[in-house]
Amino acid sequence: MNFRFLPQLAARCCQTLLWFxxxxxxxxxxxxLVEAAGVAxxxxxxxxxxxxxxxxxxxxxxxxxxxxxxxxxxADTPRKLQKVLKQIxxxxxxxxxxxxxxxxxAAMEMARIIRKQKLSIAxxxxxxxxxxxxxPICSAAVAKDGSIKGQPFSYGAxxxxxxxLFFAGGVQRVSSPFALLGVHQITTTYSEVRVQxxxxxxxxxxxxxxxxxxxxxxxxxxxxxTTKLDKAQRARLVGFLDKMGVDRGLVDLMxxxxxxxxxxxxxxxxxxxxxTTELADAxxxxxxxxxxxxxxxxxxxxxxxxxPATDVPMTSAxxxxxx
Numbered sequence: 001m002n003f004r005f006l007p008q009l010a011a012r013c014c015q016t017l018l019w020f021x022x023x024x025x026x027x028x029x030x031x032x033l034v035e036a037a038g039v040a041x042x043x044x045x046x047x048x049x050x051x052x053x054x055x056x057x058x059x060x061x062x063x064x065x066x067x068x069x070x071x072x073x074x075a076d077t078p079r080k081l082q083k084v085l086k087q088i089x090x091x092x093x094x095x096x097x098x099x100x101x102x103x104x105x106a107a108m109e110m111a112r113i114i115r116k117q118k119l120s121i122a123x124x125x126x127x128x129x130x131x132x133x134x135x136p137i138c139s140a141a142v143a144k145d146g147s148i149k150g151q152p153f154s155y156g157a158x159x160x161x162x163x164x165l166f167f168a169g170g171v172q173r174v175s176s177p178f179a180l181l182g183v184h185q186i187t188t189t190y191s192e193v194r195v196q197x198x199x200x201x202x203x204x205x206x207x208x209x210x211x212x213x214x215x216x217x218x219x220x221x222x223x224x225x226t227t228k229l230d231k232a233q234r235a236r237l238v239g240f241l242d243k244m245g246v247d248r249g250l251v252d253l254m255x256x257x258x259x260x261x262x263x264x265x266x267x268x269x270x271x272x273x274x275x276t277t278e279l280a281d282a283x284x285x286x287x288x289x290x291x292x293x294x295x296x297x298x299x300x301x302x303x304x305x306x307x308p309a310t311d312v313p314m315t316s317a318x319x320x321x322x323x
Contacts, residue, residue, distance in 0.1 A: 045071035045099060047084040048137070049147040050126050052286065066152065066286045067095045068126040070137065073102030073162055078109045085117060087146070092117065095170065096124040096152050096282045098179075101161020104186055108240055111169025115244065121170030123159045123179040124282025126150040152282040154178045160262055164275060168244040172297060176281035181270055182262040183254045186233075194219045247273040 052063030067084060095114065101107075114121065128150045131138035142148050154176040159167050164183055167173055175181050196217045201210045238248045250273050257263040270276040280297045288300035 043071045044074045045069055045077045045080070045102070046137075047080050048126070048142065049084060049088060049093075049145075050096075050150045050152075051147060052151065053129065053149045054151050054283075064286055065091070066093050066126075068137065068148070068150070069095050069097040069099070070125065071099060073099055073107050073110075073166065075103050075106055077103070077106050078113060081110050081113060084146075085113070092119055094172075094285050095119055095121040096126055096286065097121060097159060097163065097167065098123065098125045098157040099159060099163040099166070101163050104162045104165065107162040107165040110166045111240075111244060114166075114169040115171065118171050119169075120172035120174075120285055121167055122152075122154075122173075122280070122282040122285040123157050123167065123175040123181060124152050124154045124285075125157045126152055152286045154281040154283070157282070158182070160184075164250070164265075165240070168241065168246045168275065170277075172278070172285065173276045174278060174280040174282070174285050174297065175267070175270060175276050176279070177267060178281070181265040181275065183250065183265065184257040184262050185255055185259040186237075246275055249273055250275060 046069075048068040050066050050068050052065060054063050057063040065088075067088070069081075125136055126148070127136035128138065128141035128148055130141035130149070137148065137150070141150075155178040157179040158181075159175070160180070160182045161184060164181060167181070195215060198214050198216045199210060200212045201208050203209070234251065237251055241248050241250060253263050253265070253273075265273070265275065267276075267279060271279070278296055278298070284297050288297045
């Protein structure tokens with residue numbers, strides 16, 4: 001830190017400060033695993049309003065809608081989520097997500113958004129019949145209003161790294177054995193920037209009175225990563241999970257897994273940690289569009305029982321016919 005004082009009443013000094021910018025991210029660094037799951041790790045998350053066209057409801061035009069969320073979670077992803085939620089208005093549509101991870105802060109912000117809206121979420125993907133099999137969602141299938149017609153499926157979908165924090169926001173959270181949930185350590189990136197200011201001040205009664213302060217330059221110094229969480233960071237993470245109703249044991253799984261790997265969370269482990277609320281696939285969540293609060297998806301998606309038979313008074317003619 002360099003100071004320069006002038007003998008005049010009004011003096012200028014240049015001071016150099018170090019400015020640290022931190023960004024926490026949970027990025028999966030095993031691209032082979034991401035490619036195997038069919039999700040491009042570098043593609044930012046895209047939200048689409050999907051109009052269902054499943055075989056069992058297509059003919060009657062009675063298929064439910066949902067929100068597709070696929071890709072990497074970026075700093076601006078919450079803004080994109082709010083945009084699509086504004087588009088659908090008061091409709092409480094389920095979210096079908098597949099993501100390799102990304103920005104921790106953004107994932108937690110999105111969790112708070114969907115919890116406030118009381119939306120449900122499933123690990124899954126969306127496929128349009130207008131797209132090739134290797135590319136379930138393609139630009140040719142997206143309508144002018146940004147919507148798409150499609151079918152939900154679970155096979156090969158992933159929710160890794162920071163994605164489970166987003167997933168935790170759903171009021172109902174489901175994942176099937178054909179989809180993957182996984183976590184690893186949070187990586188915090190520190191960027192060091194040297195900022196120079198020019199400060200003009202005057203001495204009044206032996207005390208320095210600042211007249212103005214202006215930035216005159218900045219220079220990038222370096223960057224480094226760390227997987228260590230301080231007490232404040234850990235407390236924020238634990239507090240977030242508590243509010244979402246997820247067991248804080250998930251933090252231990254995250255901190256105990258190397259950032260270059262992934263801890264795959266089994267179906268029973270996800271239920272024990274309350275990361276999932278029940279066993280179901282993406283198709284079941286989408287089909288159970290009329291679930292009441294605290295009603296299980298399996299009960300909601302089950303066909304309604306036939307109405308009970310009622311006694312109908314017989315006329316004399318019908319009595320004679322049955323005699």
